[in-house]
Amino acid sequence: MNEQCDxxxxxxxxxxxxxxxxxxxxxxxxxDAATTVRATRDALEAGYRHFDCAxxxxxxxxxxxxxxxxxxxxxIAREDIFVTTKLWNSNHRPERVEPAFDASRERLGLQxxxxxxxxxxFAFQPGDEQDPRDQNGAVIYDEGVxxxxxWSAMERLVDHGKCRAIGLSDIGLTELRALCExxxxxxxxxxxxxxxxxPETELLEFCKENEIVFLAFAPLGHGIRPGxxxxxxxxxxxxxTGKTPAQILLAWAIQRGGALLTTPKSAERAxxxxxxxxxxxxxxxxxxxxxxRQRFNEVVKTGSPGFIPRSTQ
Ligand SMILES: NC(=O)c1ccc[n+]([C@@H]2O[C@H](COP(=O)([O-])OP(=O)(O)OC[C@H]3O[C@@H](n4cnc5c(N)ncnc54)[C@H](OP(=O)(O)O)[C@@H]3O)[C@@H](O)[C@H]2O)c1
Numbered sequence: 001m002n003e004q005c006d007x008x009x010x011x012x013x014x015x016x017x018x019x020x021x022x023x024x025x026x027x028x029x030x031x032d033a034a035t036t037v038r039a040t041r042d043a044l045e046a047g048y049r050h051f052d053c054a055x056x057x058x059x060x061x062x063x064x065x066x067x068x069x070x071x072x073x074x075x076i077a078r079e080d081i082f083v084t085t086k087l088w089n090s091n092h093r094p095e096r097v098e099p100a101f102d103a104s105r106e107r108l109g110l111q112x113x114x115x116x117x118x119x120x121x122f123a124f125q126p127g128d129e130q131d132p133r134d135q136n137g138a139v140i141y142d143e144g145v146x147x148x149x150x151w152s153a154m155e156r157l158v159d160h161g162k163c164r165a166i167g168l169s170d171i172g173l174t175e176l177r178a179l180c181e182x183x184x185x186x187x188x189x190x191x192x193x194x195x196x197x198x199p200e201t202e203l204l205e206f207c208k209e210n211e212i213v214f215l216a217f218a219p220l221g222h223g224i225r226p227g228x229x230x231x232x233x234x235x236x237x238x239x240x241t242g243k244t245p246a247q248i249l250l251a252w253a254i255q256r257g258g259a260l261l262t263t264p265k266s267a268e269r270a271x272x273x274x275x276x277x278x279x280x281x282x283x284x285x286x287x288x289x290x291x292x293r294q295r296f297n298e299v300v301k302t303g304s305p306g307f308i309p310r311s312t313q
Contacts, residue, residue: 005278007254008047014188015211016158018165019114021082021189023254024274025050027217027261033062039265040066044074044081046270052191052217052261054086054119055104056130056305064108083108084115084189086169087154089303090130092123092145097153101162115189116163118154120170121147122303131304139304147175148182155185165189167212170300173203180210191215194258195228195249196287197294204258214258219249222296233290237283250276252287 011020026043028051030036036059040051044067053063071078085108091100105113123142125132132140154166167189168176180186190207194200194216207214221227228234229245238245246262246269253260255278264270279287298306 007251007276007278008274010254012213012259014115014165014213016165016185016188018188019082021115021213021215021259022048022050023259024048024250024276025052025082025084025215025259025261026270027052027263028059028063029054029057029263030059030265033059035265036062037066039263039270041070042267042270043264044070044076046267047274048270049080050082050084050259052084053104053108055088055091055100056086056119060085060104060107061109064110068109078111082114083110084117085113086117086119087150088119088130089122089124090127090132092118092142092147092150093126094145094149094153096126097150098157098160098162101157113163115165115167116154116157117167117169117189117191118147118150120299120303121168121175123147123150124303139302141303147179151179151183155183158185167191169217170303172300173206176203176206186210187212189213189215189259191217191261193218193295193297193300194253195219195221196231196234196252196290197221197228197292198296199256199288204256208257216253216258216260218296219253219260219262220246221249221294224296227294227296231290231292233286237279237286241280241283244272246273247276248279248283248287251279252284255279255284256288 010023026048040063085104123145125140125142157163165188167187169191204214234245234248238248262273264273
């Protein structure tokens, strides 16, 4: 298969000299430590070269341990992998951004990070409590900081050579547009929920026009059934092309010009989710015509993680 069709090796250029990001990424939102280490090692061994982490996932140490061991055992250079982590909501105050970045890098045990994202546009009460609540159980927001203030602190990380690329997650088009107008350094990447039931087409087009990589999480609809994995259009294309429903959904996400994150927890699924190639044009069009609309993750509404992996429920 030539490189055009084989999405496994596709990379996307990042603006502001941030290098290239592999389109197929491995996400580390995995609740238990042992599974994090094993799944991350399996992913590296299977061939993933893009790893998405977050302070909020509380497993940066385990991801770092798995990556360092895997790189050493596989004779893989640090420069050959792309590692992202994210600033959590309780660290939006500008003076907390660089310490939060340093703490994440330290936990991951890596010399540098390739991309740093603001995890959500919601600022929570500053401090070490990741989920600050009042006595009624309501989230305590921080009215004393704007997204632009936090973004300026992110820009300083780039100025100081701490990180080559910066971006945002869980952001809507209106806020992204406003931020792009005032930003000195444009976001390199925007990470949002996207799949055929939530295509976010307008946001995708805006990202393309502004040379921002559109990075989809939940490309399989978080694996929730019923959902895109069981959609009749997807099942029909899978049967016709000899691919699995997951491979069809992942191919669609890349074929529309974006990148994606998936979290296979077994070596077999890691290989399956990496074996992704271009869809026939009519199949691609059929998926674009799916009319079902469903958001699986409510994080964009409150900033609180809206999805808890099933194994912790
Ligand atoms: N920015 C944000 O707010 C945000 C929010 C959520 C996620 N993320 C990032 O995005 C990453 C991806 O998360 P996701 O939930 O979207 O991952 P995903 O891989 O799209 O969905 C995970 C679910 O899909 C299932 N699955 C994986 N591969 C499969 C396959 N080949 N066939 C059938 N089912 C399959 C998994 O089942 P098993 O568990 O049984 O393997 C799991 O239930 C996260 O790890 C995280 O890095 C970011």
